Amino acid sequence: MWIMAERLLIKASYGGKNTKIITLNGKKMKKMPSALERLPGLKTLDLRNNLIPKVCPEISSLTQLTALNLGNNLLEEVPEEMKYLTSLTKLHLFGNRICRFAPGACDGLQNLILLNLNKNQLTWLPQEVGRLKCLRYLSISHNQLTSIPRELCFLENLSELQLNYNKLTCIPGEIGSLKKLQKLFLVRNNIETLPEEICELKKLRILDIAGNLIQIFPPGFQDLQLREFYCEGNPLFVNQPIITAYKDAVLSLQEITLRFIMRQLEEKNLLLMHALQWYPEVRNKISQEKVCAVCEKPFITPWLECVQFVPPPKNWKISRNLQWVPLQTFTCCHKCFIHRDCNLFAIAQE
Numbered sequence: 001m002w003i004m005a006e007r008l009l010i011k012a013s014y015g016g017k018n019t020k021i022i023t024l025n026g027k028k029m030k031k032m033p034s035a036l037e038r039l040p041g042l043k044t045l046d047l048r049n050n051l052i053p054k055v056c057p058e059i060s061s062l063t064q065l066t067a068l069n070l071g072n073n074l075l076e077e078v079p080e081e082m083k084y085l086t087s088l089t090k091l092h093l094f095g096n097r098i099c100r101f102a103p104g105a106c107d108g109l110q111n112l113i114l115l116n117l118n119k120n121q122l123t124w125l126p127q128e129v130g131r132l133k134c135l136r137y138l139s140i141s142h143n144q145l146t147s148i149p150r151e152l153c154f155l156e157n158l159s160e161l162q163l164n165y166n167k168l169t170c171i172p173g174e175i176g177s178l179k180k181l182q183k184l185f186l187v188r189n190n191i192e193t194l195p196e197e198i199c200e201l202k203k204l205r206i207l208d209i210a211g212n213l214i215q216i217f218p219p220g221f222q223d224l225q226l227r228e229f230y231c232e233g234n235p236l237f238v239n240q241p242i243i244t245a246y247k248d249a250v251l252s253l254q255e256i257t258l259r260f261i262m263r264q265l266e267e268k269n270l271l272l273m274h275a276l277q278w279y280p281e282v283r284n285k286i287s288q289e290k291v292c293a294v295c296e297k298p299f300i301t302p303w304l305e306c307v308q309f310v311p312p313p314k315n316w317k318i319s320r321n322l323q324w325v326p327l328q329t330f331t332c333c334h335k336c337f338i339h340r341d342c343n344l345f346a347i348a349q350e
Helices: 002-013 034-038 055-059 082-084 127-131 152-154 173-177 196-200 254-267 271-277 278-287 335-338
Strands: 020-022 042-046 067-069 090-092 112-117 137-139 160-162 184-185 207-208 228-230 304-312 324-329 342-347
Touching: 020 278, 034 055, 055 082, 090 173, 152 173, 173 196, 254 271, 254 278
Parallel strands: 020 042, 042 067, 067 090, 090 112, 112 137, 137 160, 160 184, 184 207, 207 228
Antiparallel strands: 304 324, 304 342
16 A cells, blocks of 8 residues: 555655645555655645654655644654644544654644644643644644643634543633634533633634633623533533621731722822822732622732622523523622622522
C-alpha cells in the first residue's frame, strides 16, 4: 500500500504546481511519502486513517498548503515541522496518540483558523498556543487536560472552544478576554465553579457545562445573551439551602475604612479620588469590591455568602427540569440579611 501511495504521489508530481489536492485516506501507510517535496504548490493533503507515527521532513517544502488532515494515525506529538507550513489554515490531528507539542510547533502557524486535537492524550498545553492569533475554532475534547494556560484566553479571534471530556477542575478568569467567543463546550469535566469573568462574554450564545460539579453560578450570569444553555448532571442548588443562625460580626477597622472610601467614591469625592493616586495598595483592595444583594452598597469582606434563585431567561434554550438558576451573591451585614427577599437564602455552613 505504501509503495502504491508513493507511486501515486510521483505520478501526481508530474503535474507540478498544477497539483492542488492529494487524498490518501485509509491506505495503511506507515510513513509519509518523501515524494511530497515534489509538490510545492499543494493546497490540501489528506492522510487520515493510516499508520503514520511521525511527519517526514519533506513536508516543510509545502509552504502553500492550506489544509492538512493527519487524523487517526499514530503521531505522539504535534510535530516541529508544522512551523514551516506558514499558509496552513486547517489542521486536523484527531485520533492520534499526541501527548505533547514539539518546541516551536506553533511558531509558523500564524494563519491557522481551525485546530482539531480531539481524542489524543494531552495532559497540558504549552503557553505557545497563544501565538495562534488567527485561530477561530479549537477543539481538544477527549484528552486528559487538567488545566488550560491563560495564554489560550488571549486568542482574540476565537469563536468556538471545545474542551469536552477532559479533567479540568477550573477555568482561568482570563476567559473574559475572549470577546468573540460564541460557543463554549465544557462537558464532562471536574469543574466546580465558573469564574465571574465568564459574564463578560457578551457574544457567547451556546454554553454546555453538562456533567460537572457546579452548584452555583457567578453574579450576573443570568444576563448572558445565550441561545442555548445545558447544565444537566451538575449538583445545582435546586432546593432552598438551610438557613443557619448568624450573629452580627464586628467589622475590622480596615473594612470600615474601605467601605467609607468606596461610598465616597460613589459620590465623586474629588479630594479622595486624587489622593488614591498615591496609594496603589488601597486601589488594589478597592478593585476587589463586591455589592450587597440587599442594600446594594459596596464592601470588601462579605458578612455572608448567599444563593439567589432566579428564573432562566425566556430566550434561553435550556436543559430539562431547570426551573431556577442559582446565583452566588453576598450580604454585607446581619441587618441586610434579615431584610432579604424571599428568593435569597444563606448557604449552609459546616
